[in-house]
Amino acid sequence: MNDNLALSDDILMSVEKPARYIGNEVNAVYKDPDKVDIRFVMCFPDVYEIGMSHLGIQILYDMFNKFEDTWCERVYSPWPDLDAIMRKEKLPLFALESQQPIKDFDFLGITLQYEMCYTNILQILDLAGIPLYSSERTWDDPIVFGGGPCSYNPEPVAEFFDIFYIGEGETRYREFLDLYKKLKGTGISRNDFLIEASKIPGMYVPSLYEIKYNDDFTIRSIEPMHPSVPRKITKEVVKDLNDTFFPTAPVVPYLKSYSDRINLEIQRGCIRGCRFCQAGQVYRPVRERSIDFLLDTAVSSLKNTGFDEITLSSLSSSDYSKLDELIEGLIKYCDENNINISLPSLRIDAFSLDIMSKIQDVKKSSLTFAPEAGSQRLRDIINKNLTVQNILNGCEQAFIGGWNKVKLYFMLGLPFENDEDINGIANLANDIAALYYETVPKEKRMGRAQITVSTSFFVPKPFTPFQWASQDRKEDFIDKAYRTRKAISGVLNQKSIKYNWHETDTSVLEGVFARGDRRLSKVILNAYKKGCIFDAWSEYYKNDLWLEAFEECGISMDHYTTRERPDDEIFPWDMLDCGVSKEFLLREWHKAKEGVPSPNCKEKCNGCGAASFGVGICRTHKQ
Amino acid sequence: MRSGIFRCWYMQDSQAVKYRVKFSKKGALRYISHLDVMRYFQKVIRRAEIPVKYSEGFSPHQLLSFAYPLSLGYTSDGEYLDMVMTERVNEEEALRRLNECSESGIKILAVKELDEKARNCMACVFAASYNITIREKITLPDDFCKKVIDFFGQETIPVNKPKKKNGGSVLIDLKQYLYDFRMIDDRTFYICVNSGSETNIRPDFVAGSVCEYCNVVPNENPFYIHRVEIYENISDNENVELRALI
Ligand code: SF4
Numbered sequence: 001m002n003d004n005l006a007l008s009d010d011i012l013m014s015v016e017k018p019a020r021y022i023g024n025e026v027n028a029v030y031k032d033p034d035k036v037d038i039r040f041v042m043c044f045p046d047v048y049e050i051g052m053s054h055l056g057i058q059i060l061y062d063m064f065n066k067f068e069d070t071w072c073e074r075v076y077s078p079w080p081d082l083d084a085i086m087r088k089e090k091l092p093l094f095a096l097e098s099q100q101p102i103k104d105f106d107f108l109g110i111t112l113q114y115e116m117c118y119t120n121i122l123q124i125l126d127l128a129g130i131p132l133y134s135s136e137r138t139w140d141d142p143i144v145f146g147g148g149p150c151s152y153n154p155e156p157v158a159e160f161f162d163i164f165y166i167g168e169g170e171t172r173y174r175e176f177l178d179l180y181k182k183l184k185g186t187g188i189s190r191n192d193f194l195i196e197a198s199k200i201p202g203m204y205v206p207s208l209y210e211i212k213y214n215d216d217f218t219i220r221s222i223e224p225m226h227p228s229v230p231r232k233i234t235k236e237v238v239k240d241l242n243d244t245f246f247p248t249a250p251v252v253p254y255l256k257s258y259s260d261r262i263n264l265e266i267q268r269g270c271i272r273g274c275r276f277c278q279a280g281q282v283y284r285p286v287r288e289r290s291i292d293f294l295l296d297t298a299v300s301s302l303k304n305t306g307f308d309e310i311t312l313s314s315l316s317s318s319d320y321s322k323l324d325e326l327i328e329g330l331i332k333y334c335d336e337n338n339i340n341i342s343l344p345s346l347r348i349d350a351f352s353l354d355i356m357s358k359i360q361d362v363k364k365s366s367l368t369f370a371p372e373a374g375s376q377r378l379r380d381i382i383n384k385n386l387t388v389q390n391i392l393n394g395c396e397q398a399f400i401g402g403w404n405k406v407k408l409y410f411m412l413g414l415p416f417e418n419d420e421d422i423n424g425i426a427n428l429a430n431d432i433a434a435l436y437y438e439t440v441p442k443e444k445r446m447g448r449a450q451i452t453v454s455t456s457f458f459v460p461k462p463f464t465p466f467q468w469a470s471q472d473r474k475e476d477f478i479d480k481a482y483r484t485r486k487a488i489s490g491v492l493n494q495k496s497i498k499y500n501w502h503e504t505d506t507s508v509l510e511g512v513f514a515r516g517d518r519r520l521s522k523v524i525l526n527a528y529k530k531g532c533i534f535d536a537w538s539e540y541y542k543n544d545l546w547l548e549a550f551e552e553c554g555i556s557m558d559h560y561t562t563r564e565r566p567d568d569e570i571f572p573w574d575m576l577d578c579g580v581s582k583e584f585l586l587r588e589w590h591k592a593k594e595g596v597p598s599p600n601c602k603e604k605c606n607g608c609g610a611a612s613f614g615v616g617i618c619r620t621h622k623q
Numbered sequence: 624m625r626s627g628i629f630r631c632w633y634m635q636d637s638q639a640v641k642y643r644v645k646f647s648k649k650g651a652l653r654y655i656s657h658l659d660v661m662r663y664f665q666k667v668i669r670r671a672e673i674p675v676k677y678s679e680g681f682s683p684h685q686l687l688s689f690a691y692p693l694s695l696g697y698t699s700d701g702e703y704l705d706m707v708m709t710e711r712v713n714e715e716e717a718l719r720r721l722n723e724c725s726e727s728g729i730k731i732l733a734v735k736e737l738d739e740k741a742r743n744c745m746a747c748v749f750a751a752s753y754n755i756t757i758r759e760k761i762t763l764p765d766d767f768c769k770k771v772i773d774f775f776g777q778e779t780i781p782v783n784k785p786k787k788k789n790g791g792s793v794l795i796d797l798k799q800y801l802y803d804f805r806m807i808d809d810r811t812f813y814i815c816v817n818s819g820s821e822t823n824i825r826p827d828f829v830a831g832s833v834c835e836y837c838n839v840v841p842n843e844n845p846f847y848i849h850r851v852e853i854y855e856n857i858s859d860n861e862n863v864e865l866r867a868l869i
Contacts, residue, residue: 001727003650010760013696013844018654026666026726252666254652254659306666306724337669338683361681 002030006094007082015081019254020048023074023096026252027304029061030097031071038070038177039105041095041142044077044113045120046536051076052251053259055313056111056148060169062247070177073097074251075108077120078127080534086127093127103129106180108142110161112150115513116506116536118157122528125160132525134162134207139190143180151204152235152282153462153573156513156520158206162194165202166576167235168268170244172202198229202236205229209575211518217559219517219570234577235282237613241268242293249304261309261342262301266294266326270315271601271617273608275383275592276372276414278461279315281585282578284608286601287616291322295329302339309340318347319602327355334359344368347386348394353401363446366405367398373414374424380597381416383465383588388428395432399439405450406432412480412501413458413472415592422480426487426497429453433493449496455484457507461514462573463580465588470564471511477504505543506535511561517572523553581609639676640711641737643744644721645869647700648693652728657692663729664704670724673717676707690744690868691751691818691853694827699850701751703744703868705737733869747855750802750865752815753826755833756847759810763839768806770837775804775814782832784824797832800824802865813851815865826850 001024005012012018033039042061044051051057057074064072073095078086086093092101102108108130110121125132130141137144146154146164154164165172176197183193191207198205208229212220224231238244250262269286270279298310310330314320327341334341341359346352348367356365369391373379376387395406410425429451436449457477460466472480481501488499513520527549534540550557565571567586574582584607591598598606601617611618648660655663665685668675677683690703714734721731757763764770774780780797800822803815812833816824826848834841858864 001650003728005651009696009847010844012654017656018695019656019659022651022654024651024726024728026670254655254663256659256662260662303670303672306669308665308669338677340682364681 002097002099004099006091006099011082011085011089015085016079017048017255020076020079021082021096023099025254026306027249028074028097028251029065029072031065033071033098033100036069036071037181038067038107040064040070040072040107040109041075041102041105042072043075043108043110043124045110045117045124046077046113046534047079048076049253049255049257052253052255052257053263054111054113055263055265056169058247058250058263059245060109060173061251062249063170063173063245066245067174067177069181071097073105075102075124077123077534080540083123083127083533091127092129093124101128102142105142106184107145109145109147109165111148112146112154112157113148114536115150115156115510116541118513118524119528119532119535121157121160122525123533126528133159135159137162137190139184149278149282150513152278152576152578153514153516153571154204154206155518155572156516156524158518159521161206163197164204164206165236166204166233167202167578168238169236170238171236172200176200176203195226195229201234204233204576206518211572213519217517217519219572219574222570222575232575232577235579237579237615238268238287239613239615241287241289246293246297248297248300250301252305252307259311260307261311261340262298262305262307263311263313264294264298264301265289265314266312266317266320267314269616271319272316272385273383273588273598273600273606274372275381275465275588276411276458276461277315278464281463281580281608283315284578284580284601284610285613285616285618286319288320291326291329294326295333298330299333302333302337308338309342310334311342311344314345316347317343317345318349318352324351331358348391348398350397353394353397357401362402365403366407366450366452367395367403368407368409369394370409371428372409372411373417374410374421374426374428377595378414378417378421378424380595381592382414383592383597385597385600388431391428392431392435395435396439399436399449402446404436404440404446404448405452407452407454408432410453410455411458412455412484413477415458415466415469416595417480419483422483423487425453425455425484426491429488429497430491430493433496436496437493449493451493451497452500453484453488453497454500454502455481456502457504459507459511459514462571463578463585465585465592467515467571467585468565468567468569468589471508471561473558473562474504474508477507503538503541505546506538506541508557508561509535509543509546512557513560515560515572517560519553519555523549523555526553579608579610579613584608638709640708641739641741641743642706642708642712642714642717643733643735643737643741643869644704644706644731645733645735646702646704646725647698647730647732648702648728649698649730650728652726653696653698656695657689660693660702660729661687661689667721667724667729668706671717671720673706673720674709674712676709688743688745691748693850694848696844697848697850700732701850701852701867703853705744711736735869744868747868748818748820748853749856750815750854750863751818751826752803752813752851752854754807754811754813754849754851755826755830756811756849757830757834757839757841758845758847761839761841761845763810764837767837767839768809771812771833772806774833774836775801780832782828784828795822797824797829802863815852815854818853 146161151164267288269283530545605621686707718734783792800817854865
């Protein structure tokens with residue numbers, strides 16, 4: 001317990017949800033600062049309730065605090081109300097546990113979960129009193145780390161970070177901390193220390209690479225500026241997911257977080273290889289955790305936290321090889337202890353419906369399908385292995401079982417999309433509704449079928465086969481959303497269908513950053529100075545300021561978004577290697593153009609390159 | 624899957640026993656809202672493996688009820704909740720287990736079995752007592768203490784009590800709802816006031832009325848308020864006879 005809070009009572013009483021800033025949660029780790037060598041603070045650059053829902057930080061928090069010489073704390077973005085007060089009163093940003101200024105820490109680790117958090121990174125650095133540019137920092141400042149999915153192309157924010165850790169955090173931090181302990185205080189310059197750090201696998205030190213551009217601002221070359229700095233940084237992979245760090249006593253927030261439950265990661269990676277999906281490529285190869293590990297972890301973490309819900313997380317739960325056994329074990333424990341189980345990302349079939357009927361209230365729950373595209377042609381292009389027949393079969397069984405709510409997720413703006421694909425969305429929703437009325441006799445119906453169609457706009461991501469593709473313009477997005485709405489309102493069962501779509505402005509900006517380069521740091525800084533923060537929150541997103549920022553820096557957004565890249569273009573992230581080779585991705589891009597799907601890793605190995613890690617599913621193929 | 628240690632303090636004979644729990648809320652945890660305290664207790668009870676009874680259905684919830692919400696920012700030595708257990712437990716042992724599983728800012732002070740017919744704690748609430756401190760940042764007149772004593776010593780204390788809904792206020796005599804008052808120090812006084820569901824005198828309202836009487840301007844966040852106790856009325860006639868909920 002630490003009652004010495006950094007913020008005064010007057011401040012805490014004037015901001016929304018002061019519990020965001022007081023720490024002291026159950027299972028938060030407190031250490032004696034005099035008895036540790038290293039002070040680390042982990043940051044999720046968004047509001048507390050979102051950051052606290054993130055499993056990755058929980059894993060690293062647990063790992064760092066298991067190191068006796070290290071105390072790892074947490075910090076999240078102060079909400080705009082507190083942000084204004086901290087600036088006015090010149091209060092330094094502090095870590096939740098010790099309530100001490102993070103400027104005095106050895107390390108600040110920031111996870112990059114989505115592109116729209118980039119200005120929040122600057123907010124964190126700024127409020128902490130840490131120079132925004134890596135080049136301006138001294139040994140008086142913490143070393144600023146980046147990690148998480150967006151670090152697979154960290155270039156737009158590269159100049160704000162000292163090091164990016166590429167890949168899974170469990171493997172190399174110990175080695176790094178030892179190097180730090182050995183060298184810090186020996187008189188070594190900060191820059192020389194970073195050169196040493198860059199020799200540890202997975203450590204990308206952006207300031208050690210020189211980027212040269214062509215006249216059209218495409219990249220001519222990426223060169224390490226020091227002979228001992230590696231030309232390519234290969235992502236780090238955990239070899240055995242049953243023998244690694246995983247929290248059994250995660251921190252329990254007082255505030256209701258977005259994921260108010262135990263999050264149990266059953267496997268990492270995905271066999272599917274959908275061509276739009278970055279996670280499906282960069283987390284390869286698929287590695288499963290064992291039933292024993294999962295059941296033990298589930299029971300101990302439920303006991304240690306008191307949560308009344310557990311969710312199984314993975315990119316595609318149905319692909320976990322012993323799912324039935326796992327769920328059977330969980331249901332037994334959870335039933336006895338009044339604990340709910342939630343199973344997102346399940347494929348709907350007889351097996352999953354049977355499970356769902358055991359763990360949920362059928363009347364309230366809904367079926368979720370993510371066909372992503374409205375026609376089989378386009379689903380083959382994106383390599384989404386889900387047919388209309390699969391969906392209708394699943395729905396039919398579900399309707400018989402008592403369900404009447406169906407959620408459908410699609411993307412608009414996929415490469416090679418045409419009118420038929422948009423009509424296909426409306427027709428599929430209509431067919432599902434019609435099937436409900438055919439399948440369920442009037443007297444048994446629980447009201448109308450409730451079909452919800454949601455569309456998001458496709459943003460091409462690095463390390464996917466679509467990294468070469470052009471992204472739609474804002475006008476195309478809006479037009480497609482209107483056409484989808486119109487198509488839906490034209491079908492017979494339109495009254496049973498509800499349509500939602502996501503914003504367009506942020507999709508464009510997300511697209512710029514996703515495939516952006518280093519020239520964008522100045523735009524991000526400019527936008528931040530104009531007052532952009534919490535861009536992921538529509539009520540704070542200021543599109544006009546962003547447009548101004550681009551204009552003033554003389555940088556065109558279209559260069560990053562609408563341009564289809566030639567096959568041999570050098571990408572800003574080409575110094576990184578996620579295991580999946582560029583040749584494989586290019587092959588997939590060409591297959592997409594021809595409309596040819598690829599088998600998944602279980603059916604057949606496609607030789608993506610990830611076998612070089614020698615783990616998970618790739619080993620099964622070798623044997 | 625409950626642990627064996629816990630089993631031994633169950634007595635096997637009865638079903639659905641009601642218990643009342645008294646707790647304090649202090650330090651940093653005073654910034655946690657009432658709703659968050661409710662969710663917090665659900666988890667404490669699970670961690671402590673207390674045999675609480677659950678409702679039926681797909682998302683069973685614990686049968687708990689809280690006496691009287693404490694405003695965010697207040698501290699308290701007198702918070703209460705009732706819970707239904709599936710079996711009789713040893714009060715001392717339950718107290719120990721709950722404290723082991725709670726952060727020190729929320730401390731369990733007592734666990735007591737209730738009579739089967741006992742009203743739940745929310746229905747019992749009749750009055751509550753508070754220490755109210757005017758913060759240092761507010762300048763007080765030299766004769767503040769005397770004036771406060773004057774205020775509470777009046778024959779009748781006419782005050783305008785804001786209405787719950789649609790604004791406006793109604794003139795009431797605070798004296799009728801005041802059961803105790805004393806000065807604690809230069810800036811702090813103790814009151815015990817009615818907290819029944821109909822009248823419910825809020826301590827910040829009383830503090831505001833005191834300031835008005837003493838010509839003190841209370842700016843932002845002027846008071847520090849500590850709840851001392853919650854009482855029920857055990858009198859069987861018109862008089863008021865207060866007794867703490869435990
Ligand atoms: S090497 Fe083969 S099995 Fe391994 S991830 Fe790549 S495609 Fe899948």
